[in-house]
Amino acid sequence: MPPVDESYKAFRQALDSLKLDRESTLALIHIRKNEISELERFNLPEQALLPLAIMANNLDYFQALVTAHPDYVAALNPTAELNLPDTLNTTLISAIALHATDTLDALFSHPQFHTVALMQRLWYLNTPKEDLIYFLIRKGDKDSLDLFIKHHADLRDHSAIDMNFFTPLRYALQQKVNKDIIKTLAALPQQEPVCYLTAFEQAMHQPKLDSEVLTILYTHLQFPSHLALHEAVRYACFKVVNLICEKDPQKINEQSFSGQTPLSVAMGLHADQQVSMCRLLLEKGAIIRSNELKILAYCEKEIQTLIKEAYALQELKQLCETFLKTLDQRLDNPALTAHKKEKLEAKKQIVEKLQNILKNEEQPINTRLNTFSETLNQKSPILAPALFKSDTKKKTGRKVVKGVLFVLACCTILIGVGISIGLALKSKSQRGTYSFWKRRSAQFKEKAQALIPPSQRSKH
Structure with a gap:
């Protein structure tokens, strides 16, 4: 370390020559903090004291000068080469390293710093140029970051996008900083640049990313409602x-601009991921459309079985809903007796209960179907007692006979109509229309008359 007097001398020479190069600056940094105030005895220009305090890393003296002389913030030092707002970046780095919260608060509160210094790139020792926000993120200093944001730091301006087009949030994800910083950045209103990946898509490329971080991102980030789930399925x-x-359970059946649902995207995945993703979506309540059924023949057998089971589950859910609506309508009847009302309830x-079994997403689809079948067999006598109990009452017997006769009558009518239609279609396909057959009949009659001998034609 050079002697203090030599440091003073080096700096004094720099002032005399109106030049402050890097070597003079580094020499000045070695001045002891408790002796920086002695610089006043060198009769330096008053406006040079604040840059001196910054360059000497004397944060306490800097804060005292700013408090006493607010106009110094926008002042140039005597060299007219080192603008104070530019040097504030270096002071910030020092304050962050020393956890000097009061000094940071004083620095961040100056509008001049935000309008000028924030737009500049800083040079910290031998590190590449970068914005202060990225330094704060990489260091993981949430307190300093909160101060930075508190004083109206706009992360949407161009200085908040680095040379790789990383927004602060994407940069934080890449650096794997603590969750509190990610939550702070995700909650800010910021614009995603047009680049290769959004922050949410980047998160999906990190298989070991904490689910809590994903929750933070999904809660705060804004994107088209269909994008997240479709992209998550695609990857x-x-x-x-x-x-x-x-x-957001309702998003499982949302369609993209091309009309695809998450399930149709999943059916186009590679074979080793197709079954697992389709099963996950179906167990979460994905609805099978006609489009999915059309491409079912091109899928693996395991997928075909899975889709068929899910389709059966879907149909049973609809039947249960229809059954419940019918029961509710009957229960609303004011003329209903207490006994009948009790049975309907x-x-x-x-x-x-059957509906809840079908909707239990914690169970696999085949398990739900089996449980549904077992429960239905147990409760069927209550749902349809006439089918499972023999009632010898005449009234019940008459109802059963009437019901059987009605069914037989309906079957007879349907069979008769079906046979008539079938014969008509067969007749039309084999012999043609009535008018055509009538013409052919007249021709055959003329030919038959020609074959009969003239002596016998009168008899025929």
């Missing part, structure tokens, strides 16, 4: 798919 990011389905409870 086979099961963690993100689970997250979105839990937070018992049926409604059973149907609701």
